[in-house]
Amino acid sequence: MTVEAFAPAKINLTLHVTGQREDGYHLLDSLVVFADAGDRLGFAPAGNLTLTVTGPRAAGVPSDGRNLVLKAAALFGAGRGAAITLDKHLPAAAGIGGGSSDAAAALRGLSQLWGLPLPDAAAVLSLGADVPVCLAPRALRMRGVGEEIAEGPRLPSMGLVLVNPGVEVPTPAVFKALARKDNPPMPHPPGWATAAVMAHWLRDQRNDLEAPARALAPVIGEVLAAIAATPGCLLARMSGSGATCFGIYDNRTEAEAAAAALRAQAQGWWVAAAEPFTL
Ligand SMILES: C[C@@](CO)(OP(=O)(O)O)[C@H](O)COP(=O)(O)OP(=O)(O)OC[C@H]1O[C@@H](n2ccc(N)nc2=O)[C@H](O)[C@@H]1O
Numbered sequence: 001m002t003v004e005a006f007a008p009a010k011i012n013l014t015l016h017v018t019g020q021r022e023d024g025y026h027l028l029d030s031l032v033v034f035a036d037a038g039d040r041l042g043f044a045p046a047g048n049l050t051l052t053v054t055g056p057r058a059a060g061v062p063s064d065g066r067n068l069v070l071k072a073a074a075l076f077g078a079g080r081g082a083a084i085t086l087d088k089h090l091p092a093a094a095g096i097g098g099g100s101s102d103a104a105a106a107l108r109g110l111s112q113l114w115g116l117p118l119p120d121a122a123a124v125l126s127l128g129a130d131v132p133v134c135l136a137p138r139a140l141r142m143r144g145v146g147e148e149i150a151e152g153p154r155l156p157s158m159g160l161v162l163v164n165p166g167v168e169v170p171t172p173a174v175f176k177a178l179a180r181k182d183n184p185p186m187p188h189p190p191g192w193a194t195a196a197v198m199a200h201w202l203r204d205q206r207n208d209l210e211a212p213a214r215a216l217a218p219v220i221g222e223v224l225a226a227i228a229a230t231p232g233c234l235l236a237r238m239s240g241s242g243a244t245c246f247g248i249y250d251n252r253t254e255a256e257a258a259a260a261a262l263r264a265q266a267q268g269w270w271v272a273a274a275e276p277f278t279l
């Protein structure tokens, strides 16, 4: 039996930083959704545990014990075998949780392959603050440092564009450069009938990491301006700690057209058109 799992890109539609714990980790309030663009994982029965990383974004991704997929496998206990393939399509260290979504997909896939329950919540969180929210991808509100997950609103249909300019922005550096840690939380997300109404609501919310990330990587400002200038763009914002930014459109056709225009004008940027993904 071979098991497959999809690791969708994570998008922080909002990312409010509301405080900081004594251990340095920040308190977040974030509306998280997932895109139908992502990495693909395969799990086949085998005597030993192996990982092969392939695909257009494999370069620079470790295939040894540093890979979050192998760290996820280790949570099931030592001595279990599986031949794992990871087909990378998402840029790494990009604010769209590539590694975290891979880790969560590995937990789902290996749990199925081995017939074992998922590791407990504390173990899942130990893989990274973003892994719990990636376990069952859908619209979710994420709080605490990432461990408090609540159901999000029902999403309207929409098109999404993701753009990464190819600069890696390390998450710790962005949090370190954040001037104010005690920003207001997000109001309750009510649910919206259309993408336009949702974008209108989102415009009053924030990604508090956008300013510090832009200070570290000014090209993020160019990316946001380029997305905002595409026809039909309802909102342009950065995801996570960057540098990937997203645009929201009324539908996938408009998002595809915007993606094509962005690819033509900025060689070397990673651009993907998508729609929300729910597992
Ligand atoms: C900022 C977010 C928002 O969704 O997304 P990304 O930019 O990573 O996609 C996440 O909270 C990132 O989650 P993740 O990348 O799993 O974080 P971890 O590996 O646990 O931590 C990396 C580093 O980020 C900082 N960190 C992370 C989470 C958090 N709530 N407070 C923090 O201060 C810490 O400096 C930590 O050492």
Ligand SMILES: Nc1ncnc2c1ncn2[C@@H]1O[C@H](COP(=O)(O)OP(=O)(O)O)[C@@H](O)[C@H]1O
Pocket (backbone or CB within 6 Å): 060, 061, 062, 066, 067, 068, 069, 091, 092, 093, 094, 095, 096, 097, 098, 099, 100, 102, 103, 171, 240, 241, 242
């Ligand atoms: N499966 C993986 N895919 C991508 N990066 C990984 C993976 N496993 C470990 N890493 C490491 O994790 C770091 C952060 O990657 P990622 O989770 O994609 O970024 P972010 O936290 O910004 O969303 C990368 O620099 C990479 O070296």
